[in-house]
Amino acid sequence: MMNRLELIQKLPKAELHLHIEGSFEPELMFEIAKRNKVNIRFKSIDEIKEAYNFHNLQSFLDIYYEGAGVLLHEKDFYDLTYAYLLKCKEDNVVHAEIFFDPQTHTDRGVSFETVISGIKKATIKAHEEWGMTAHLIMYFLRHLSEEEAFKTLKMSEPFKKDIIAVGLDSSEVGHPPSKFKKVFDEAMKMGYLTVAHAGEEGPPEYVWEALDLLKVKRVDHGVRSIEDEKLLKRLIDEEMPLTVCPLSNIKLCVFEKMEDHNLKKLLQQNVKVMINSDDPAYFGGYANQNYIATAEALDLSNAEIIQLAKNSFDASFMTDELKQSWIKACEAFNE
Ligand code: ADE
Ligand code: ZN
Numbered sequence: 001m002m003n004r005l006e007l008i009q010k011l012p013k014a015e016l017h018l019h020i021e022g023s024f025e026p027e028l029m030f031e032i033a034k035r036n037k038v039n040i041r042f043k044s045i046d047e048i049k050e051a052y053n054f055h056n057l058q059s060f061l062d063i064y065y066e067g068a069g070v071l072l073h074e075k076d077f078y079d080l081t082y083a084y085l086l087k088c089k090e091d092n093v094v095h096a097e098i099f100f101d102p103q104t105h106t107d108r109g110v111s112f113e114t115v116i117s118g119i120k121k122a123t124i125k126a127h128e129e130w131g132m133t134a135h136l137i138m139y140f141l142r143h144l145s146e147e148e149a150f151k152t153l154k155m156s157e158p159f160k161k162d163i164i165a166v167g168l169d170s171s172e173v174g175h176p177p178s179k180f181k182k183v184f185d186e187a188m189k190m191g192y193l194t195v196a197h198a199g200e201e202g203p204p205e206y207v208w209e210a211l212d213l214l215k216v217k218r219v220d221h222g223v224r225s226i227e228d229e230k231l232l233k234r235l236i237d238e239e240m241p242l243t244v245c246p247l248s249n250i251k252l253c254v255f256e257k258m259e260d261h262n263l264k265k266l267l268q269q270n271v272k273v274m275i276n277s278d279d280p281a282y283f284g285g286y287a288n289q290n291y292i293a294t295a296e297a298l299d300l301s302n303a304e305i306i307q308l309a310k311n312s313f314d315a316s317f318m319t320d321e322l323k324q325s326w327i328k329a330c331e332a333f334n335e
Helices: 004-010 026-035 045-051 057-068 074-091 102-106 112-130 146-162 177-189 204-212 223-227 229-237 246-251 263-268 287-298 302-314 320-331
Strands: 013-019 093-100 133-141 165-169 193-198 218-221 242-244 273-275
Touching: 004 287, 004 302, 013 074, 013 218, 013 242, 013 287, 013 302, 026 045, 026 074, 057 102, 074 093, 074 112, 074 287, 093 112, 093 165, 093 320, 102 112, 102 133, 102 146, 112 133, 112 146, 133 146, 146 177, 165 177, 177 193, 177 204, 193 204, 204 218, 204 223, 204 229, 218 223, 223 229, 223 242, 223 263, 242 263, 246 287, 263 273, 263 287, 263 302, 273 287, 273 302, 287 302, 302 320
Parallel strands: 013 093, 093 133, 133 165, 165 193, 193 218, 218 242, 242 273
Antiparallel strands: none
């Protein structure tokens, strides 16, 4: 039998929950800050890493938005994205659906085009170099108004063909999905698919709203759905994917320790969960490190690890043909 570490390394995987701004490693942050002549309040890489001690989502978001503030030019977004794609290559992540937060940049005077062009060019390069595929998902910041989200939606129009879906992220509690129903309706009319963070820190009611009002195709996190039996049944019946991010959940104190994480329970009840890294530069690891930490703490079997990888393709927005071929490649690891 193949050992767990080898299996995790060798399995092809898709990553469906990755904020590109959350893959900003301190080393690259310093380099870009220096070339852009932007001041950052940290004096060293060690000092930055020390600041990465979070007690909830907001304490993380404050630092995450601050870090993103050094990104100014297309090349900055290109370098950021290409560095993440190289990590994918190392981890055998063959497909990524990359989230970006336009408002974090446009509110500082960086154009929508600068952001998306840099990200897009890096994905094209990765495709040319090692055949990796990617989609882009544009996220609205839920702590801002729906009107602001509408402005961002409008800005996205010339780049519509490069964006597969819209989503909702940032401070969850107090900003329910219902706040964004109208803008999601408009986005769907424009042809975008929809996703949303829900049930990370927020209650199961937010997951209901994401399903009923925003018509999401996947729920980001969604781990608090387990508190509501009816909701759980619906997720199972509808085969609704949850893009779970284990290391993130521990770092942001959604669960006290990895042994307490509910991923295995969800998987065993047939909820379509998979493993993702969310903001790997801040939470201590990329895809494989998330798989390893979870598999060890929850004692996942090889069959369960393979199921997670299959779910990652099944829940992706790639074509059915490509999906089936990757699922088959995963199944080849079953003994
Ligand atoms: N933005 C980046 N990471 C996030 C997370 N885990 N939850 C909500 N918004 C985010
Ligand atoms: Zn997230």
